[in-house]
Amino acid sequence: MSPLLELRNITKRFGGLTAVNELSYHVEEGESLGLIGPNGAGKTTTFNLIMDEFQLTSGQIIYRGTNIEKLPTHKRVQEGIVRTYQVPRPFHEMPVSDNIRIGMMPENIGKMIAEAPDPDAEMAIARSVGFGEREFAMYPGELSMGDLRRLELARTIAAGPKLLLLDEVFAGLTVAEIGQITELLLEKRKDGLTYIIVSHDLRSLAPLVDRVVAMSFGALLSEGSFDEVLADEKVQEAYLGT
Amino acid sequence: MTHIIIQGLLLSGLYALIAVGFTMIFSVGRVLNLAYGVYIMLGGYIYFQCVQVWHLPKAVGFVMAVAAGVAFAVATYQLLVRRLENNPVAVEISTLILAVVMQALIVMIYGAASRTMWPLVNGVWRIEGVAVTYNILIATVASWFILGGLMWFVHKTHLGRAIMAVSMDRKGAMVSGIDPRRISLITWAISGGLGAIAGVFFATYTQLDPSMWVGPLIIAVAVVVIGGIGSIVGSLIVAHLIGFMETITTSLLAAELRGVFTMLLIIIVLIVTPKGLFGREEL
Amino acid sequence: MLSDPGMRKYLVGWALFGVALLLFPQVATSGTLRIFIFANFIAIFAMSWDILSGRTGYISFGHPFLIGIAAYTSAMLTYHLQTPLYFSIPLGVIATMVGGTLFFLPALRIRGTYFALVTLAFMELMYQLTQVMRPDITGGTRGLSGLPTLLTGALPNYYLSSAVMFVIAFCLWLLIRTRLGTALSAISMDEDAVKSSGLDTTKLKLFAFMVSAFVAGVGGTLYVHYLGSIAPRAIFDINFLFTILIAALLGGASTIIGPIMGAFFLTFLLEYLRPYIPGTERYFIYGSIALIVYVLEPKGLHHIIQRLYGALMRGKQA
Ligand SMILES: Nc1ncnc2c1ncn2[C@@H]1O[C@H](COP(=O)(O)OP(=O)(O)OP(=O)(O)O)[C@@H](O)[C@H]1O
Numbered sequence: 001m002s003p004l005l006e007l008r009n010i011t012k013r014f015g016g017l018t019a020v021n022e023l024s025y026h027v028e029e030g031e032s033l034g035l036i037g038p039n040g041a042g043k044t045t046t047f048n049l050i051m052d053e054f055q056l057t058s059g060q061i062i063y064r065g066t067n068i069e070k071l072p073t074h075k076r077v078q079e080g081i082v083r084t085y086q087v088p089r090p091f092h093e094m095p096v097s098d099n100i101r102i103g104m105m106p107e108n109i110g111k112m113i114a115e116a117p118d119p120d121a122e123m124a125i126a127r128s129v130g131f132g133e134r135e136f137a138m139y140p141g142e143l144s145m146g147d148l149r150r151l152e153l154a155r156t157i158a159a160g161p162k163l164l165l166l167d168e169v170f171a172g173l174t175v176a177e178i179g180q181i182t183e184l185l186l187e188k189r190k191d192g193l194t195y196i197i198v199s200h201d202l203r204s205l206a207p208l209v210d211r212v213v214a215m216s217f218g219a220l221l222s223e224g225s226f227d228e229v230l231a232d233e234k235v236q237e238a239y240l241g242t
Numbered sequence: 243m244t245h246i247i248i249q250g251l252l253l254s255g256l257y258a259l260i261a262v263g264f265t266m267i268f269s270v271g272r273v274l275n276l277a278y279g280v281y282i283m284l285g286g287y288i289y290f291q292c293v294q295v296w297h298l299p300k301a302v303g304f305v306m307a308v309a310a311g312v313a314f315a316v317a318t319y320q321l322l323v324r325r326l327e328n329n330p331v332a333v334e335i336s337t338l339i340l341a342v343v344m345q346a347l348i349v350m351i352y353g354a355a356s357r358t359m360w361p362l363v364n365g366v367w368r369i370e371g372v373a374v375t376y377n378i379l380i381a382t383v384a385s386w387f388i389l390g391g392l393m394w395f396v397h398k399t400h401l402g403r404a405i406m407a408v409s410m411d412r413k414g415a416m417v418s419g420i421d422p423r424r425i426s427l428i429t430w431a432i433s434g435g436l437g438a439i440a441g442v443f444f445a446t447y448t449q450l451d452p453s454m455w456v457g458p459l460i461i462a463v464a465v466v467v468i469g470g471i472g473s474i475v476g477s478l479i480v481a482h483l484i485g486f487m488e489t490i491t492t493s494l495l496a497a498e499l500r501g502v503f504t505m506l507l508i509i510i511v512l513i514v515t516p517k518g519l520f521g522r523e524e525l
Numbered sequence: 526m527l528s529d530p531g532m533r534k535y536l537v538g539w540a541l542f543g544v545a546l547l548l549f550p551q552v553a554t555s556g557t558l559r560i561f562i563f564a565n566f567i568a569i570f571a572m573s574w575d576i577l578s579g580r581t582g583y584i585s586f587g588h589p590f591l592i593g594i595a596a597y598t599s600a601m602l603t604y605h606l607q608t609p610l611y612f613s614i615p616l617g618v619i620a621t622m623v624g625g626t627l628f629f630l631p632a633l634r635i636r637g638t639y640f641a642l643v644t645l646a647f648m649e650l651m652y653q654l655t656q657v658m659r660p661d662i663t664g665g666t667r668g669l670s671g672l673p674t675l676l677t678g679a680l681p682n683y684y685l686s687s688a689v690m691f692v693i694a695f696c697l698w699l700l701i702r703t704r705l706g707t708a709l710s711a712i713s714m715d716e717d718a719v720k721s722s723g724l725d726t727t728k729l730k731l732f733a734f735m736v737s738a739f740v741a742g743v744g745g746t747l748y749v750h751y752l753g754s755i756a757p758r759a760i761f762d763i764n765f766l767f768t769i770l771i772a773a774l775l776g777g778a779s780t781i782i783g784p785i786m787g788a789f790f791l792t793f794l795l796e797y798l799r800p801y802i803p804g805t806e807r808y809f810i811y812g813s814i815a816l817i818v819y820v821l822e823p824k825g826l827h828h829i830i831q832r833l834y835g836a837l838m839r840g841k842q843a
């Protein structure tokens with residue numbers, strides 16, 4: 001069976017800087033993949049390429065057996081690839097409920113107008129990330145970093161993902177919040193959701209991932225189980241070297 | 243042919259001067275100051291007031307015009323722009339409103355009719371059968387001197403380099419101890435002064451008119467949009483592109499069509515190459 | 526929908542507004558009615574601006590371009606071809622929607638400041654073209670006059686413009702209460718994040734542009750057949766743009782009631798100032814007021830009133 005998502009030799013250049021360099025890796029359906037690497041390694045850029053937020057310089061992106069390089073961002077989301085942002089990007093002038101509503105929106109404008117929203121379903125998603133009635137009505141400006149990350153998650157879950165790209169889900173969170181999010185992710189995994197998780201917090205990453213890909217300067221460094229990759233000399237060097 | 247080259251060169255010099263003050267603000271603050279045309283208008287009217295109403299010496303009129311431009315630009319920055327700094331759209335809207343308010347003020351004081359400005363210097367110079375007024379010649383030569391001085395200032399002086407640093411990398415400049423707000427303020431002051439000087443020249447070249455801020459503003463906008471940001475040289479090139487295009491249209495087609503092509507150029511360049519002809523990082 | 530108490534409160538508000546518009550002529554002179562007619566048109570234009578710019582954040586500095594297409598199309602059809610109004614007005618609206626597509630094309634690639642500039646360029650271009658190209662058709666600088674009017678007299682025109690304004694406002698209000706309204710507002714906050722929530726922002730923007738152009742088209746055609754004349758400087762003009770923009774912003778962009786409030790406030794300010802300070806001074810005064818309000822509270826009067834009301838209610842409770 002072909003993997004859920006496969007990157008083949010993807011490259012992204014910004015002028016003279018090569019942020020991602022002939023990178024290839026894949027993730028199987030139902031798998032949870034950790035993506036690690038020092039600052040500036042190109043992890044976020046990889047996500048931007050998968051989502052078409054940046055245009056590929058070269059390479060192929062294959063999702064469920066078909067090439068998707070030509071699909072625009074929203075089509076990729078509709079196909080089930082959804083991402084969170086490293087720096088949360090909520091819609092600031094809308095309450096949490098409306099933020100979730102955007103994620104659940106139908107594709108068709110006619111339906112957006114004709115069909116009433118479903119506040120119960122929205123609330124259910126809010127609850128699934130640990131929000132209560134109170135947070136549901138709050139504005140992003142009033143939320144803590146932990147809650148903002150939860151909101152990112154809620155919005156992406158609302159979009160009905162098959163493959164979730166998580167960029168630094170744990171950054172800026174307390175230990176308790178990390179625990180909650182870990183639990184949530186583990187639970188979603190049982191339902192068959194596939195992940196690629198970027199994190200600098202390796203200890204929090206460990207229980208979540210089946211396999212790890214390490215990159216540095218835009219290229220693949222090492223690939224294997226969590227312990228194998230961390231034991232890899234090249235990986236240790238890359239982390240110490242920065 | 244000679245006629246087109248001479249007229250084109252003269253007009254382009256003036257346009258370059260008009261555009262450069264506007265470009266500076268854009269490259270340092272990444273905001274479009276739609277009240278820039280007001281500095282041009284103020285320059286013209288203040289000079290007119292001093293020289294043709296109060297009969298003061300021309301030099302005094304010039305100094306007063308520049309002072310008014312600087313003061314008004316500083317006030318715009320301190321009272322409007324600083325409050326709205328993180329919202330470029332709000333800056334744009336509020337400076338546009340300000341421009342219309344100032345236009346109404348000018349109408350209140352001077353009436354809606356246009357006024358004629360006396361030339362800075364009388365006389366005509368004939369070359370190759372083309373008559374060039376000393377006035378426009380002086381204006382162009384002065385433009386070149388001012389632009390040259392500006393280049394020297396930006397590249398060779400401490401303050402000028404700080405301005406360049408902020409325009410290239412605001413955060414980086416901040417880290418190295420430059421206060422970007424102070425630099426912005428200085429840039430606005432310089433821009434106001436340049437606008438006022440350009441205004442005196444422009445008014446002697448055309449006329450004083452309460453809506454005279456619109457045309458130069460559009461030229462300035464065109465230069466930024468077409469040329470891309472930051473580069474004084476880029477501005478010069480585009481100023482010449484527009485200056486020559488207008489001269490050619492005026493002498494070969496019809497004078498009324500001159501603005502049409504500038505407008506079309508803006509639209510086409512923005513749609514076809516959103517980054518401008520000479521590149522621009524972000525939109 | 527009616528069972529929702531919040532909704533019922535709003536509907537009562539709309540009904541009261543409708544009744545007030547209906548009864549107003551009982552207490553007003555025909556002079557005041559004429560002011561109201563003008564306010565209604567400005568309100569329509571401001572709402573048209575708002576659905577595009579207030580909602581999606583794509584600031585249009587060229588709205589007179591759209592209004593002008595509508596007005597000129599219908600004016601030229603009736604003037605040269607004696608097309609009946611019931612035919613020329615829909616054609617004018619359709620032409621405006623085609624013009625709206627022209628507006629839309631740059632919005633596919635450019636955002637923010639640059640978009641505003643292109644629309645401004647569209648307006649200036651149109652101003653110059655109407656004067657230069659075929660003045661025998663467009664009427665050149667002088668424009669066209671003696672155009673057929675829809676109705677005569679202040680009262681019928683008042684009712685017509687009020688009815689159109691009311692219907693447009695109510696429909697737009699219903700529209701922005703749907704999820705579409707939420708999606709359009711989200712575009713103004715972070716367009717890329719809307720895309721990565723799986724929405725086709727191109728389609729959403731096109732829809733908003735078409736609605737905006739439609740409203741501008743209806744307003745523009747009715748306006749020209751109320752005035753009975755048209756000239757380039759009256760339409761493709763910074764002052765006209767300024768009036769629309771300020772009406773929308775002063776009242777509060779991205780609300781329906783805001784642009785209406787702004788339009789009425791402006792028009793009446795203008796009229797009540799007339800005896801004291803005639804002429805352009807009025808522009809100076811209302812421009813200054815608008816500028817101060819805008820700099821203090823970019824969300825406009827609507828927001829200020831809401832906050833005052835909120836403070837008042839909290840005061841009562843305490
Ligand atoms: N839009 C851009 N324009 C130019 N360079 C960019 C852009 N985005 C990223 N880069 C550069 O690409 C490189 C990779 O950046 P990226 O954000 O992908 O790293 P990362 O692995 O996510 O790092 P971090 O752990 O700090 O989030 C960096 O050198 C960065 O400066």
Ligand SMILES: [Mg+2]
Nearest residue numbers: 043044045086
């Ligand atoms: Mg990153």
